[in-house]
Each structure stands twice: as C-alpha cells, then as structure tokens.
Amino acid sequence: MPDSAPHKSDSFNWTLTDHFHIGPVRLANRLVQAPMAGVTGRAFRLQALRFGAGLAATEMVSSYGIHYRNRRTTEMLKLTAAEHPVVLQLFGDKPAIMAEAAVAAEQAGADIIDINMGCSVRKVVKTGAGVALMKNEDLAAGIMAAMVDAVSVPVIAKMRAGFSRVTAPSMARRMAAAGAAAIGIHPRTGLQGWRGRADHAVTARVAGEVDIPVIASGDVNGAEDLRLLLAEAGAAAVMVGRAALGNPWIYGDMLAGRKPHRRDLPDVLTEMGRFYEDVKAEMGEDRARRHMRKFYGWYLAPFAPRGELRSALLRAESFDEAVELAGRELA
Numbered sequence: 005m006p007d008s009a010p011h012k013s014d015s016f017n018w019t020l021t022d023h024f025h026i027g028p029v030r031l032a033n034r035l036v037q038a039p040m041a042g043v044t045g046r047a048f049r050l051q052a053l054r055f056g057a058g059l060a061a062t063e064m065v066s067s068y069g070i071h072y073r074n075r076r077t078t079e080m081l082k083l084t085a086a087e088h089p090v091v092l093q094l095f096g097d098k099p100a101i102m103a104e105a106a107v108a109a110e111q112a113g114a115d116i117i118d119i120n121m122g123c124s125v126r127k128v129v130k131t132g133a134g135v136a137l138m139k140n141e142d143l144a145a146g147i148m149a150a151m152v153d154a155v156s157v158p159v160i161a162k163m164r165a166g167f168s169r170v171t172a173p174s175m176a177r178r179m180a181a182a183g184a185a186a187i188g189i190h191p192r193t194g195l196q197g198w199r200g201r202a203d204h205a206v207t208a209r210v211a212g213e214v215d216i217p218v219i220a221s222g223d224v225n226g227a228e229d230l231r232l233l234l235a236e237a238g239a240a241a242v243m244v245g246r247a248a249l250g251n252p253w254i255y256g257d258m259l260a261g262r263k264p265h266r267r268d269l270p271d272v273l274t275e276m277g278r279f280y281e282d283v284k285a286e287m288g289e290d291r292a293r294r295h296m297r298k299f300y301g302w303y304l305a306p307f308a309p310r311g312e313l314r315s316a317l318l319r320a321e322s323f324d325e326a327v328e329l330a331g332r333e334l335a
C-alpha cells in the first residue's frame with residue numbers, strides 16, 4: 005500500500021462480520037449481494053438478506069426507462085420495507101437523466117445508489133453506458149457529480165478494471181473526487197468479459213488510490229483465503245455473485261468462516277419453495293413460473309440432474325410439478 009493511504013491500515017484488521025459504513029449508511033457486515041440483471045429481483049434480495057448478506061442490490065435499472073416512465077422499469081423501482089439495506093443500480097450515459105433517475109431511486113427508498121460502469125452487453129455499451137463509461141473519465145465524473153448533487157443518499161460506482169486496459173485506479177480517484185461514497189470493482193476489463201480470473205491486484209491498486217470503502221467483486225466463492233485476499237487487496241467488503249446462485253447458504257457459511265457446502269435435497273427444495281413464494285408475490289404466477297426456470301439448474305446442479313430431468317423441469321406446467329419431479333428423480 006502506498007504511504008499516502010495510512011487509513012488503509014484499518015482494512016487489514018477487519019473480518020466479514022464487522023460492520024462498516026457507506027457514507028452515513030451503517031451495514032451490519034461486509035458481505036454484499038452482487039447485482040445481477042434478470043436475477044436479483046425482490047425475491048433474490050430478500051433471500052440474500054435472510055441468509056445474512058449485509059447489503060442487497062437490485063439489478064441494473066435504465067435511467068432512460070425511468071425518464072420515459074417505461075412500465076417495466078417503474079416496476080423495478082419498487083422496494084418493500086423488508087428489503088433494506090438496499091443499493092439500487094442505475095445505468096445511463098447522461099448526467100441530467102442519471103440525476104433525475106437518482107431522485108426517483110431515492111424517492112423509491114433506495115439506501116444507496118450505484119452507477120453501473122461494468123455492464124459489457126453490446127446493447128448497453130453501444131449507448132455509451134455500462135463499461136463504455138470506463139473510456140470517458142470526464143463524463144463518468146460528471147454523472148457522479150450530478151447524481152451526488154441531486155440526492156442526499158450516498159452514490160457509489162461499480163466499475164470494471166477498465167474498458168480494454170486497466171484504468172480503474174485513476175477512474176476511482178476521479179469518482180471519489182466527484183463525491184462517490186464507495187467504489188465497487190470487478191477487476192476484469194470489458195473486453196475480457198468473463199474470461200480468466202478476477203485480478204484483485206487491480207482491486208489493491210484501486211484501494212490504494214481512494215479514501216472511501218472499496219468493495220471487491222469477482223470469484224469470491226467462500227471464506228477460505230478470503231481474508232488474505234482482502235487484507236492484501238485492502239478492500240472494505242466483498243460481493244458475492246454467481247456463487248450464491250442456487251446456494252444462498254453461502255452467505256452464512258462465509259460469515260461463519262465455514263467452507264461452503266451444499267445442503268441436502270429436501271432443504272434445497274424447501275428453500276426453492278420459499279423463494280418461489282416471494283417471486284410469485286413479486287411478479288404473479290405466470291411470470292414467476294417462467295422466471296423460476298433459470299433457477300432450477302442452479303439449485304439442482306449439485307445433484308447432477310440428467311438431461312431428461314432438466315428438460316422436463318423446463319416444460320413443467322407449475323412450480324409444484326417441477327418440485328415433485330425433482331424430488332422423485334433426485335431422491
């Protein structure tokens with residue numbers, strides 16, 4: 005760590021179960037549920053908090069969708085009393101529109117607002133949003149400043165290592181100067197996509213640049229060597245993304261310092277049912293049935309379902325039918 009960042013000494017001593025702050029918002033521990041588009045709806049956020057995450061995160065929400073009052077986007081803004089603390093993520097490329105969206109997010113009850121600077125999907129990048137912002141420090145800092153000005157809740161930015169090369173350290177400095185209350189970093193470049201491993205040496209460089217908390221995202225799969233990873237990287241907290249798909253128990257395992265382990269089939273089916281009830285309450289039975297299809301594979305992966313079962317699950321007319329099938333075939 006550079007000498008210019010003496011506060012960093014604190015980050016060598018924390019454990020996952022210690023509380024921390026993002027701006028004035030107190031978070032009970034240092035485990036954050038990562039935002040995942042198409043996945044982290046209300047049911048997923050409630051589940052993450054039930055299982056111990058200190059902060060839940062929405063999926064990315066379009067600032068233009070809010071501006072134009074798109075029906076689906078407006079639905080994504082709905083936050084219930086039970087899903088706090090929650091960070092609501094926005095994507096866009098225009099300071100004024102992002103500031104307007106931030107006001108709507110604050111009114112919706114978001115505890116923290118996050119700027120998406122990591123999405124590498126073509127549809128988003130070609131509009132200049134997501135990871136495309138990593139190419140334009142002035143614009144990104146302008147967006148941050150406009151949002152910070154517009155709301156009183158903390159605004160943070162979740163970035164990648166860079167667009168095609170590593171630029172996150174200088175970007176993080178600019179964002180902090182523009183008023184960011186924390187930086188999330190998934191240290192792969194946009195061009196890299198999902199290849200290779202997350203390079204947390206970049207996280208360490210980012211943490212060395214700024215005085216605000218840095219949240220490390222990428223390949224965090226368990227408590228094993230986690231503390232070492234984060235002590236070396238100097239991050240204040242970690243995000244769990246894919247490792248929690250179908251395995252919400254991972255939050256508790258990590259907080260307890262246990263090696264993550266999968267649960268037995270009856271426990272998994274029971275939790276899947278609980279999750280389904282929340283999905284149904286959120287989106288109604290028809291959409292819920294379709295939404296659940298992507299989760300069956302994640303929940304049942306440890307039980308190695310055969311191809312026939314997989315396709316039968318996707319064809320199931322109802323959630324109950326899917327559970328019955330899984331219970332019968334995998335028992």
Ligand SMILES: Cc1cc2nc3c(=O)[nH]c(=O)nc-3n(C[C@H](O)[C@H](O)[C@H](O)COP(=O)(O)O)c2cc1C
Nearest residue numbers: 038039040041063064190221222223224244245246
């Ligand atoms: C299906 C999926 C959707 C994602 N959507 C978002 C998103 O909307 N916003 C965002 O900042 N990151 C998104 N990410 C990136 C994750 O938040 C996280 O940074 C990344 O998956 C690396 O962490 P992991 O190895 O723990 O999964 C997404 C990842 C996945 C797998």
